[in-house]
Amino acid sequence: MSADVPTYLDGNAAAGALREVFAVDLTAAIGKCTGCGHSAVFAEAHVYVDAPGMVARCPGCDNVLLRVVSTPNDTYLDLRGLTYLRISNTP
Amino acid sequence: MGIISPGFTGRGRSGSDLPPGQYLTQDFPVLSAGPTPHVLPEHWEFTIATESGEMHRWDWAAFQRLPAEEITRDLHCVTRWSKLATDWKGVSLDALFEDVETAADFVMAHSYGGYTTNLPLEDLLDGQAWIAYQYDGEPLAAEHGGPARLLVPHLYLWKSAKWVRGLVLSDTDDLGFWETAGYHEYGDPWKEQRYAGD
Ligand SMILES: [Zn+2]
Numbered sequence: 307m308s309a310d311v312p313t314y315l316d317g318n319a320a321a322g323a324l325r326e327v328f329a330v331d332l333t334a335a336i337g338k339c340t341g342c343g344h345s346a347v348f349a350e351a352h353v354y355v356d357a358p359g360m361v362a363r364c365p366g367c368d369n370v371l372l373r374v375v376s377t378p379n380d381t382y383l384d385l386r387g388l389t390y391l392r393i394s395n396t397p
Numbered sequence: 398m399g400i401i402s403p404g405f406t407g408r409g410r411s412g413s414d415l416p417p418g419q420y421l422t423q424d425f426p427v428l429s430a431g432p433t434p435h436v437l438p439e440h441w442e443f444t445i446a447t448e449s450g451e452m453h454r455w456d457w458a459a460f461q462r463l464p465a466e467e468i469t470r471d472l473h474c475v476t477r478w479s480k481l482a483t484d485w486k487g488v489s490l491d492a493l494f495e496d497v498e499t500a501a502d503f504v505m506a507h508s509y510g511g512y513t514t515n516l517p518l519e520d521l522l523d524g525q526a527w528i529a530y531q532y533d534g535e536p537l538a539a540e541h542g543g544p545a546r547l548l549v550p551h552l553y554l555w556k557s558a559k560w561v562r563g564l565v566l567s568d569t570d571d572l573g574f575w576e577t578a579g580y581h582e583y584g585d586p587w588k589e590q591r592y593a594g595d
Pocket residue numbers: 339340341342343344364365366367368369
């Protein structure tokens with residue numbers, strides 16, 4: 307059993323799916339967690355992809371920051387675990 | 398014709414046993430939407446909360462005293478793999494609901510780690526669902542939901558909540574973790590109810 311090997315990837319793993327939704331690269335964006343108030347660049351999120359959808363969790367408290375489910379007709383984006391996403395206006 | 402047909406050994410069952418859009422797998426893929434909870438049996442508790450707020454509780458010892466059943470069922474995951482004739486041991490929900498007075502129609506299953514999934518109560522009763530704690534003759538591994546998971550094999554596997562810690566009865570069909578993000582509220586693999594609106 308390999309239970310203690312992390313089963314998540316870092317936030318960069320979510321970049322492709324999120325670029326299709328936002329048309330910006332979110333990996334450098336700052337996200338604030340509604341669970342613990344921790345803010346960090348999105349690339350530091352723990353991203354679980356071996357699941358029915360993609361789930362990004364706070365590296366501080368494991369709160370769900372964001373979920374993306376792609377169905378044949380729609381993409382569902384749940385951002386309720388983020389107080390904000392801060393995206394720089396200067397590239 | 399061979400002496401032992403594939404049907405006799407239980408092996409080599411064909412794709413015709415599979416719901417639409419599924420493929421057969423021999424291994425047991427691990428899906429997880431978060432870190433794997435490691436709950437020791439001595440810290441484990443299972444509860445059923447009725448719509449009136451009445452709580453029924455079992456610790457591991459009390460749970461182990463309930464009559465257990467051997468279960469062999471096919472599993473169908475919404476990510477399109479199916480695994481046939483998997484062997485489990487667990488306690489039927491009929492046994493757990495024996496002293497539960499309820500008129501509720503719906504259940505929200507809650508797991509250690511925060512996962513939830515919603516089901517109609519009638520899908521958990523009459524020999525259709527278990528709290529399973531052994532897989533293939535071994536204690537259920539944490540990565541597959543141990544020490545105990547819900548097993549509702551006639552629905553897509555996301556309904557069989559891993560690390561289950563309780564059921565909350567309700568008069569309303571509220572939506573669980575995946576159901577609030579586009580997955581079907583019921584999830585019948587034979588009707589291919591993958592996504593909301595299917
Ligand atoms: Zn947090």
